[in-house]
Every structure is written in structure tokens, then in C-alpha cells.
Amino acid sequence: MSSSVPILELAELSLRFGGIKALQAVSIGVAAGRIHSIIGPNGAGKSTVLNCISGMYRPQGAIRFDGQDLLRRRPHERPLLGIARTFQNIALFREESVLDNVMAGGHHRLKSGILRGALYWTRFGCREEERRLRDEAVEAIELLGIGELGERPVSDLPFGDQKRVELARAMVSRPKLLLLDEPMAGMNDSEKAELAQVVRKLNREKHITVVIIEHDVGVVRRISDTVTVLDFGKKIAEGGPEEVMKDPAVRKAYLGEEEP
Amino acid sequence: MDYFLGLLINGIVVGSIYSMIALGFVLIYKATEVVNFAQGELLMIGAYICLEVIVTTGMPFLAGFFTTLVFMTLLALAIEKLVLRRMMGAPVMSVVMATIGIGIVLRSVVLLVWGATNRPFPTVFPREGLDLGVVTVSQVYLYAFFLCLTFMVIFGAFFQYTRWGLTMRAVSSSRKAAESLGVPLVRVFALAWVISAIVSGVGGILAANISGLTPDLSAYGVRVFPAVILGGLDSIIGATISGVIIGVLENLSGGYLRNLTGLSGLGPVAPFFVLILILWVRPTGLFGRKEIDKL
Numbered sequence: 001m002s003s004s005v006p007i008l009e010l011a012e013l014s015l016r017f018g019g020i021k022a023l024q025a026v027s028i029g030v031a032a033g034r035i036h037s038i039i040g041p042n043g044a045g046k047s048t049v050l051n052c053i054s055g056m057y058r059p060q061g062a063i064r065f066d067g068q069d070l071l072r073r074r075p076h077e078r079p080l081l082g083i084a085r086t087f088q089n090i091a092l093f094r095e096e097s098v099l100d101n102v103m104a105g106g107h108h109r110l111k112s113g114i115l116r117g118a119l120y121w122t123r124f125g126c127r128e129e130e131r132r133l134r135d136e137a138v139e140a141i142e143l144l145g146i147g148e149l150g151e152r153p154v155s156d157l158p159f160g161d162q163k164r165v166e167l168a169r170a171m172v173s174r175p176k177l178l179l180l181d182e183p184m185a186g187m188n189d190s191e192k193a194e195l196a197q198v199v200r201k202l203n204r205e206k207h208i209t210v211v212i213i214e215h216d217v218g219v220v221r222r223i224s225d226t227v228t229v230l231d232f233g234k235k236i237a238e239g240g241p242e243e244v245m246k247d248p249a250v251r252k253a254y255l256g257e258e259e260p
Numbered sequence: 261m262d263y264f265l266g267l268l269i270n271g272i273v274v275g276s277i278y279s280m281i282a283l284g285f286v287l288i289y290k291a292t293e294v295v296n297f298a299q300g301e302l303l304m305i306g307a308y309i310c311l312e313v314i315v316t317t318g319m320p321f322l323a324g325f326f327t328t329l330v331f332m333t334l335l336a337l338a339i340e341k342l343v344l345r346r347m348m349g350a351p352v353m354s355v356v357m358a359t360i361g362i363g364i365v366l367r368s369v370v371l372l373v374w375g376a377t378n379r380p381f382p383t384v385f386p387r388e389g390l391d392l393g394v395v396t397v398s399q400v401y402l403y404a405f406f407l408c409l410t411f412m413v414i415f416g417a418f419f420q421y422t423r424w425g426l427t428m429r430a431v432s433s434s435r436k437a438a439e440s441l442g443v444p445l446v447r448v449f450a451l452a453w454v455i456s457a458i459v460s461g462v463g464g465i466l467a468a469n470i471s472g473l474t475p476d477l478s479a480y481g482v483r484v485f486p487a488v489i490l491g492g493l494d495s496i497i498g499a500t501i502s503g504v505i506i507g508v509l510e511n512l513s514g515g516y517l518r519n520l521t522g523l524s525g526l527g528p529v530a531p532f533f534v535l536i537l538i539l540w541v542r543p544t545g546l547f548g549r550k551e552i553d554k555l
Binding site: 077084 | 430433434436437439440441442443444445446
């Protein structure tokens with residue numbers, strides 16, 4: 001495992017918002033087939049890193065994914081390259097049903113509409129293709145335990161379930177790399193454990209590389225292969241979860257503890 | 261009774277033009293979150309281009325009409341590419357300011373090229389009245405009304421049934437989500453501007469047909485505002501219905517208040533009272549989304 005090549009490489013990423021240095025020369029290598037957690041206090045730059053990968057911010061430095069220079073690609077090209085993500089503050093089509101939202105994840109690979117279609121809201125055309133997509137979407141929501149909610153409009157659902165819909169949508173896009181921004185926010189412990197199970201399953205069975213931002217240290221410990229710790233836009237530690245949690249700098253910054 | 265019906269029909273026709281322009285307004289707002297203050301100027305320039313094409317080349321009206329639509333498409337693409345694309349990611353307010361600038365530039369160009377005098381639009385639609393039984397209506401009004409209706413049905417179908425239409429709805433529902441799923445935002449924005457410019461151009465041609473052509477035609481951009489707010493800034497159906505409501509209101513209040521008070525010119529003011537009233541009691545309009553300000 002330790003010899004895995006990085007599928008995603010962030011090199012010396014720096015980004016400023018006005019006077020604030022959101023990221024300062026952050027370099028992270030994400031090995032293929034791993035679950036890589038990014039942790040750190042609020043405002044440490046975790047979501048900023050994810051937003052750089054998904055193309056919403058344009059940092060200095062370099063981002064390479066699967067041999068591609070990501071900084072030269074537009075945000076909407078990510079799904080075709082095999083990158084899917086979920087959002088911290090949820091980005092769903094609120095008026096539409098759970099199933100339609102999840103099916104939207106497959107939009108980029110519908111043959112009849114690469115970069116174009118939004119076939120998911122119609123009953124027209126490409127029935128067969130759409131039927132297969134629907135099956136896949138149903139499978140995804142069942143795996144996430146929201147199978148019975150398929151026809152409900154997402155705006156009706158509690159926060160935690162909306163998070164699950166986002167994850168299901170990302171799954172349906174069949175990514176190589178899955179970016180999860182606090183997917184377990186608003187869930188209780190048993191829900192978190194279930195979702196962690198799902199993430200691990202996706203990782204092990206579908207060989208999806210996962211980059212996850214999560215606050216719950218217990219969850220991070222259980223699912224991560226590697227952990228990167230950010231604080232004030234800088235990387236302060238990296239390594240296996242146990243090793244990182246013991247790091248005095250991490251305890252100080254992240255857990256708010258003084259030297260033990 | 262005839263007086264009332266006359267005003268009513270007049271209102272519906274002018275209102276249908278409002279509806280169409282309001283549709284252009286709402287479209288840009290929904291797709292790009294920008295309130296386009298150059299809408300009136302787009303309409304004005306459309307009318308001038310059409311007039312110029314017909315008069316200088318002697319083309320038949322229909323050819324001039326379609327030439328104008330082509331021109332409006334190119335103009336919208338140019339505005340999008342030269343101004344708006346460069347401002348992607350800038351605060352919405354800055355982009356709104358930029359649209360005001362675009363409006364000023366377009367108006368200046370018109371003044372420079374064509375001057376400020378009123379130019380009669382060549383008679384395209386017959387002006388003779390058509391007897392509808394209860395009331396006689398000038399044919400140009402009927403043409404205008406049905407043309408508006410046609411365009412709105414076409415675009416309604418476009419949003420409902422085509423890929424691009426659905427993609428635009430996806431973007432307006434959640435820009436972040438749509439982009440992360442592979443929708444090219446830039447192209448969607450450009451498309452919104454193109455459609456908006458086309459409906460404005462058509463609206464301008466019709467308005468000029470009815471009331472002649474001066475740079476003041478750009479005032480439609482402001483006059484359509486009450487309709488947009490009444491409908492709810494982000495509702496296409498709302499804009500369509502409210503356009504007609506505002507047109508009728510404007511004409512009825514204009515007609516009756518003049519008799520009542522002896523003051524002419526109250527008509528165009530009435531919708532703005534409605535505008536203020538709506539902002540008081542129901543800021544989201546009749547059909548707007550509730551969380552219009554939430555991101």
C-alpha cells in the first residue's frame with residue numbers, strides 16, 4: 001500500500017482572499033485507492049483546498065490529477081475527468097425529487113448529451129439509457145438508506161438526508177475521486193457510523209479514492225488511511241491517523257490542547 | 261363601455277410586450293443572478309436596427325425582422341464575451357453596474373448614429389381597425405399581441421422540453437450543483453443573454469410599430485420593472501402574467517385618471533405605486549421564491 005502512486009497531487013498551493021492568506025504553499029499527495037482526510041480547525045483552509053480541486057478557486061501552484069493539469073481545466077470538466085464532490089452547504093435542485101437529483105449525477109455521461117443534456121427532468125428520449133441511470137440511482141439511495149425517499153422533493157428532507165442525496169448523486173457520476181466536504185454534519189453517532197461504512201465500502205469495492213473533510217475525530221480515526229492537518233492555511237502534519245493525532249502540534253492547534 | 265374595452269385591449273397588447281421584455285429580464289436574473297439594467301436599451305437598439313435595415317436596404321419587413329434577431333444574437337454574445345465573462349466571480353453589484361454602463365453606451369451609439377428625433381416606423385402591419393363585434397381594434401395591435409404570444413410559447417417550450425432549457429433551469433436552481441455535474445456555466449450565461457436580447461429586440465420592433473421610434477423607447481426597460489417585481493424577480497410565468505396586468509393597469513388608470521383629475525400622464529406612474537405596494541406587502545412578488553435573498 002505504501003508504494004501507491006498519487007492519483008492527485010497538490011503542489012505548493014497558495015491562495016489569498018484580499019489580505020487573508022487562505023492557503024500557504026500547501027502540498028498534499030493523495031494516493032490512489034485511499035481515504036485521505038483533511039482536518040483542522042474552522043477557517044484552516046480545508047474547504048478551500050476542495051474548492052481548488054473542483055475548480056471554483058484558482059490558486060497558485062499546481063494540481064495534477066490522473067496525469068492532467070487540473071488548473072487548466074474548467075470546473076464543469078471535472079465529472080468527465082472522474083471527479084465528483086459534495087458540498088458543505090448542500091447544493092441540490094431543491095424543487096426536484098430525490099431520485100431526479102441523484103440521476104443528475106449521471107448527466108455528464110449520457111451519450112446523447114455530453115456537456116449538454118439535462119435529460120433527467122424529462123421523460124423523453126434515450127429511454128434505455130435513462131432507465132439504466134435510474135436503476136443506478138435507486139441502488140445508490142438504497143445503499144445510503146434513503147431508498148424510500150426517492151419521490152420526495154429534497155427541500156422536504158432534513159439536513160442529514162440531503163447530505164446523503166448529495167453523496168448518492170456523486171456516486172452515480174462514477175468518479176475515480178470523490179471529494180466529501182463534511183458529509184456527516186448534522187448526523188448522530190450511529191448515522192455517522194453507517195455513513196462511514198458506506199464511504200469505506202465505496203472505497204474498497206469500487207476503488208474510489210476519497211478525500212474527506214470531517215470534524216469528528218472518531219470517524220477520521222476509523223476510516224482514514226492518511227490524514228492531513230491544516231491550520232491557518234498551512235499544513236502542520238500528515239501521516240496515518242494514530243500518528244497524526246499524537247503529534248503535539250496537532251493537539252495544540254486542532255484539539256485546543258496545550259502541550260500534554 | 262367601448263372606452264373601457266378600448267383601454268383594456270390596448271393594455272393587454274402593451275402588456276404582452278411588457279411580458280416579453282420581463283421574460284428577458286427574469287431569464288438573465290435566473291441564470292446569472294444579475295439584474296440587467298440595459299434591457300430597455302437592448303429593446304431600443306433592436307428597433308433601430310430593424311428600421312435601418314428596412315429603410316436603407318429596402319428589404320421586406322420580415323427579412324429586416326430576422327436580420328435584427330441575428331444582430332441581437334451577435335450583440336448579446338459580444339456583451340457576454342467582452343464584458344460579462346471578464347467579470348465572472350465579481351460581486352453581483354459590480355456586474356449590475358456594468359449593465360448600466362452597457363445601457364449608456366448603447367443609448368449613446370443610437371444618439372450618435374440616428375439622433376434623438378422621433379422617426380416614424382414604416383407601416384408594417386395594417387393600421388385599419390378590425391371589427392371584433394363589441395369593439396374595433398387596430399390590426400397592428402393584434403399582430404403585436406399574437407407575435408408576443410408566439411414568442412412566449414416558443415420559449416416556454418424551450419425551457420420545458422429541450423436539453424438546453426432544462427440545463428438553464430438546473431443552473432438557476434443551483435449554480436454550484438449544475439457546474440459540479442458538468443454544466444458549462446459560461447455557455448448557459450451566454451444563452452440567457454442571447455434569448456433575452458432576442459425577446460427585447462422583438463419587443464422593441466413591436467413597440468416602435470405602435471408608438472414610433474425615439475431613443476426614449478429605452479424607457480420600456482424601466483416601465484417593465486413593476487411587472488418584474490409583481491411577478492417575482494425569478495418567475496418566468498410570473499413575469500408573463502404580470503406584464504399583462506401592469507399593461508392593463510397602466511392603460512386603465514391612465515384613461516380614467518385623466519378624466520377624473522384632468523392630468524394626463526398618470527398612466528405610466530400607476531404601476532410604480534403598485535411596485536412600492538408590492539415591495540411593502542409581498543417583496544417576493546406573486547410567484548417568486550420565498551428565499552429570494554438566501555444563497
